[in-house]
Amino acid sequence: MYQQSLIEPMNDMASIQSAFLLSKSVQERKALGQFFTSPVVADYMASMLHKPKIKEVKILDAGAGTGILTASTAVQLLELGCKVVHAVLYELDFSVIKHLNQTMKVIESLYQSKKGKFTFEVRSSDFVLERPDKTEYFDVSVINPPYFKYNVKTSPYAKAVSDLYSGDPNIYASFMAIVAASLNEDGQMVAITPRSFTNGLYFKNFRSYLLNVTAIESIHIFKHRDRVFKNDADKVLQENIICKFVKAASYEAVEVRASDCDSSLTSATIQNYPVELIVDPSNDQRLIRIPESLTEANLLKQAEQLESTFTDSGYFISTGPVVEHRTRNYIVSAYNQSNTVPLYRPHNVTPYAALWTGENKKDVRFELQEQHEKHTLNNKNYVLLKRFSSKDEKRRLVSGVYLSKYFENLGFIGFGNKVNYIGVKSGELTKKEAYGLSAIFNGSFFDRYFRCISGNTQVNATEIRVMRFPTRDQVKAIGEEVLKLKAFDADQNNIIVNRILKIKETV
Numbered sequence: 001m002y003q004q005s006l007i008e009p010m011n012d013m014a015s016i017q018s019a020f021l022l023s024k025s026v027q028e029r030k031a032l033g034q035f036f037t038s039p040v041v042a043d044y045m046a047s048m049l050h051k052p053k054i055k056e057v058k059i060l061d062a063g064a065g066t067g068i069l070t071a072s073t074a075v076q077l078l079e080l081g082c083k084v085v086h087a088v089l090y091e092l093d094f095s096v097i098k099h100l101n102q103t104m105k106v107i108e109s110l111y112q113s114k115k116g117k118f119t120f121e122v123r124s125s126d127f128v129l130e131r132p133d134k135t136e137y138f139d140v141s142v143i144n145p146p147y148f149k150y151n152v153k154t155s156p157y158a159k160a161v162s163d164l165y166s167g168d169p170n171i172y173a174s175f176m177a178i179v180a181a182s183l184n185e186d187g188q189m190v191a192i193t194p195r196s197f198t199n200g201l202y203f204k205n206f207r208s209y210l211l212n213v214t215a216i217e218s219i220h221i222f223k224h225r226d227r228v229f230k231n232d233a234d235k236v237l238q239e240n241i242i243c244k245f246v247k248a249a250s251y252e253a254v255e256v257r258a259s260d261c262d263s264s265l266t267s268a269t270i271q272n273y274p275v276e277l278i279v280d281p282s283n284d285q286r287l288i289r290i291p292e293s294l295t296e297a298n299l300l301k302q303a304e305q306l307e308s309t310f311t312d313s314g315y316f317i318s319t320g321p322v323v324e325h326r327t328r329n330y331i332v333s334a335y336n337q338s339n340t341v342p343l344y345r346p347h348n349v350t351p352y353a354a355l356w357t358g359e360n361k362k363d364v365r366f367e368l369q370e371q372h373e374k375h376t377l378n379n380k381n382y383v384l385l386k387r388f389s390s391k392d393e394k395r396r397l398v399s400g401v402y403l404s405k406y407f408e409n410l411g412f413i414g415f416g417n418k419v420n421y422i423g424v425k426s427g428e429l430t431k432k433e434a435y436g437l438s439a440i441f442n443g444s445f446f447d448r449y450f451r452c453i454s455g456n457t458q459v460n461a462t463e464i465r466v467m468r469f470p471t472r473d474q475v476k477a478i479g480e481e482v483l484k485l486k487a488f489d490a491d492q493n494n495i496i497v498n499r500i501l502k503i504k505e506t507v
């Protein structure tokens, strides 16, 4: 809660933001990635800052909008006892500059009233193309960067940060990388962004760059996606996180805070975890895992104790090779049996069973035209794992067994790219082992372990490959037990998997 004298200026800033939001259409704002931070979230982000060690503090705001984040930052610095502050604010949208200047004037007067000095410079230019990190350094940067993908072939952004990291995932990563590059020693960046950078394959090089030049001090996770920008006309459906990074620091522990949504921010649960639990040191992916509670952290620790990894156990996982929109002329109705094979889509994958009967109205077949081998697979035993779950689905991982004998007359089989398929790198996957794999993926332990790694509803093969995993003997032992069940039973499945892997889920 602010001191009485700060309440009025903070209200003024919220009104300036509302006035701008009303003046622009949702479409116009979307084009620039303009999802504005609410005053509550802005204050919370600023409260994560520690007192800079220097007397004159330089703030960098990248994609300032109406300036709410710099305003909250400046107020926080004042409360921490910093009296001399200069802010540099980048904003590309000319129509917001008037509002941005108004907000900064409010802060300027506030500092004057407290015998401090706040100066600012608004730069109406492109933050990524201008690259201030090449000439200037800053101490504090609290940002909500724009989010959008750009076209690698036509966008001027494609090569703009290639000296920092390679890859072209999303504009928000470029913003974070430039801010990180422009921080002074002990400089702080607090960023609200999609969670996608913490695990996606495309962000691997970005993660590596970021974690080499900064250290993560804390992470705030919202347990419910879509509730953070709920006041915004167009909801953000990405899962968002707030992270604080400090330049050139190294921490032994990372603080993880979790709250339901923005209104419960200040009553978030707070836990400290060893840095190795959060940033996976076991491979070059540098995945950032985020357990939402102590129980999840406990599961993550138990997962770390598993003897092997998915790949080291001898398994492979790939995305189904049939991309339907590129192979439309191969796809035929389920009744067309001549020179065709079943094409597995996500609805064919249910726990334990990957069944294609031809009776579901979504069932289709794939015609074995010339060059079909590029898209079909040899008819062998596999385990299928859905690549997408819907937002409302409780489970992320759903897996079913495909046995070659289902279609024993066929030499090939079709798997669409909305399913992943799993097999053994050498030899043949037996029915017992296939059921063991399916049981593990359908178990609540593995689903929860996966959620610590990924906030995405998409299940990527790259993430599965590096996950800790039981040994093949354990997989076979699980398979043997679950084959005795009459049908899939989630509770029984969990009991078997957890007993054989010695996992305690409720600790």
Ligand SMILES: C[S@@+](CC[C@H](N)C(=O)[O-])C[C@H]1O[C@@H](n2cnc3c(N)ncnc32)[C@H](O)[C@@H]1O
Pocket (backbone or CB within 6 Å): 032, 033, 034, 035, 036, 037, 038, 062, 063, 064, 065, 066, 067, 068, 069, 090, 091, 092, 093, 096, 125, 126, 127, 128, 129, 143, 144, 145, 146, 147
């Ligand atoms: C997600 S909004 C956040 C605005 C504000 N910081 C806040 O938190 O409310 C991102 C802002 O970045 C601006 N922007 C987008 N691309 C930019 C670029 N290349 N350079 C500078 N600003 C940019 C947008 O106009 C928008 O105001």
